[in-house]
Amino acid sequence: MGIATAHLSDTIAREERGHRYTILEVCSALGGGISQIGTGYWARHYGFFSPSIFMSCCSVAALICTILLRSKQADTQRLLNDSALRVEDQEVETTRLVKSGVKSIFKQLREIFRIYTTNSCECDGCEGGKCRNLVGKSKSRVWRLWFYLLTYVVYMAAVDGYEDLMTMFLVSMPLCFSPNLVGIQAGLSSVVTLISPIVVNIYRLGFHISNQTILLTGIFYRIVFCALFLLAKDAVLIFVATALGMFTCITMPFIRVQISDLVSQSEQGPALALVPCIAKLVNTVSPVILLTIYPATLYILPSFIWVVIAVYFLVALLIMVTVWIADKVNDKTVDQNVL
Template sequence: MNCSKTNVSFLLLCLITLIVTYGTLLTVVVKIQFIYWKVAESHNTTHRVTTDCGNSTSSEIDQLVAKEVSKWTLEFDMTMFLPASIAGIIVTSWGDRVGRKIAMTIPVVGMVLSNAFLATSIYLNWPLKSLFLYNLLAGLGGYYMTLLMQGYAYISDITPSVDRGIRMAILDTCLGIGGGVAGLSSGYWIDSQGYFAPVMTCTIMVAASLFIIPLLPDSHKLRRQLAEERESNVNEDQSSTSSNPSYGTCDDVDQKNEKNPKKKGYNLLDLFRSVWNVYSSEFSHCDKCHVTGDDCNTLSKTSSDEMCPHGGGKYPGRVWRMWCYLISYDFAMFVNVGSSVFLTIFLLSQPLCFNPVLIGVQSGMKFAVGALTPFLVIIYQRVLSFSNNFIIMIGFLGWFGYALLMSFANETFLVFIATAMLTFGYSHTSYIKAQMANMVSEYEHGASFALLSSSEILTFLAATVTFLTLYSSTISIYHGFAWLFAAIVLIIPMILMTIVWIADKRRRNQLLDNERKPILS
């Protein structure tokens, strides 16, 4: 019964993600091309002229427009990502206390209001400065990344650790499908109906997701039901096989804390404190077993796992692993976002000179190859028996090859060959999040993703500043320099993941040699 509920919950979550992704990413593509058109219009030219590669005068205008578009995009993104970085960490951690559905609603409402304002701005042909309010409205709600982190936390709540990577990869595939359809339709839609119709449609679609979110079952209740089933199974196994004390149901700790139950508050300081604990301590709190850092001070100092069935207790080496995963994820998003913010300008400019249809095809192909990710990770895990860390490395290598080849792309076919390399490039972020969720208790999933959400938003800002500045500064020297820089940056997370891979392999070998010991004395 609970298994069917979790499957239905996951399908509803995928549907919400698909709808919001399509609406959000199509709006982003339309917004960038709208900015390009407005800037070109201000120079008494048209979008068609700025992409005419056969005219030297057009080439000068093209570079001027590209630089100005980069400047506007940078200022707009700063207006969005600065407030979103603060809202993201608060809303995502808050989901541990009030539930995922309420926390999901906040960024969606922000996106609906911002998209409605963008549609109004386009319809009334307001000046570009009006888009500052659009970005501010989206940022105050935490924006798209906060919704995604709530989705990953929801999956972590209702999914056993062994299946989290695959389910997160499937959810990421929904992002790919939504983004692929958005990319394929954007060029034709803009050519046929202009900018207003796509944005207005996206606003209605994202608003429709607000009626689906309440249909999601409460992940906290599902988690408690699954935990009770696991505990009953553990009790049966213990009564039939051993009389040794165990941490299985945490009875000792539960009785110890019955007289002094923990008070659950929702003040802001507690939210930040719970996030900091995840990234500064090897001990996970468990609300069910009332395990805290103070309780864990009495635990034996061994290298074996010392965790309750809900993930509370000691995880040796968790702190530095969490930071390695966090930094690697941020570098991955730095390159992903950084390459996306100037990709449209890169393709519109010389020597490629793509038209809106080709831009849509490339964008659609880029996201659509991600649809193969669930099939690939199933082969990786269940056929080839690859470890999670090795799957992460494959993803980084796919993105490294994509960025390196794009740096030399001066023909259309090279762009599409490079994009095809991303077939292997969409597994790493899913498994990084799964690894992070596996190192915390079931009551800290939101806290573990809260800092990830905030750092991802700040990474969006840093990537936007870095790549738009770098691209506009080097476009006249070397058209693909920003791509070469992206490939070099990816070497850093690959080194970090190699270190974690080696450490985890040694830890697994050590655990095989040690018998499991009771955690509480």
């Protein structure tokens, strides 16, 4: 996902990235959903050998597709290894493009560190390495980048945590879902994500909503999702909450969009590389925390865990509201300077 996102950043115009990132997220969710549902039945009736071979073939097909990908701007952009060279030569003004092979992992980490600790952007396509294509937000991008990363951490901590306890919650009191209902809920969760690109287009083209506002709506619907699960006594509210997935699954792509908008083209790879690394770390820690809280609070209120998860999303929402207000103030200041 990280490599695919970086590739889209290199080949897609800024205003189209949110839509394309959402489609990428939909494909990932749909593939995972089909795999979870389909391979279970396959293995049950035909054993594990044939589905294992099939999934191996899918991996080979993905590898071939990746090899065939080539950036349309390959001659004017550097990715992770190339931009890492700038750390050594940052005092030398040059517009020469450097092409290199595999570089030290330490140089790559230093480039990521530079991006997330300096406000100045560097771009291969601009004179003197300073990017002229970014808006005023880039002048104070460091705190914004870290706020987006923090939001991603809190948001994914909630999402990864509740996905691991979802089945236990559904089959327990007071819902007592049958295996069929659990499967339908999982299938609906994957299917509704197909509608999310349409939702993004309605937001952008119909209502002309900014990327930051779209991000806020995605987090807000997650809080509504938790409220419905908290109040649910039967299957109706559960399926209504699951249907909100068409609005909620746009959150992660638009966090990546906002990070992408704060860095230059040659910084896309290093900037976005940190996101999947953090996601893996959160995916390891968060389920342990929520799966510890869930059984400990069953005697208080079976659905109390959704209050805890809603607090996670509320924190993420407040962080993004802070950035939204800062962007509004910044845009107003820029307009006044232009006048």
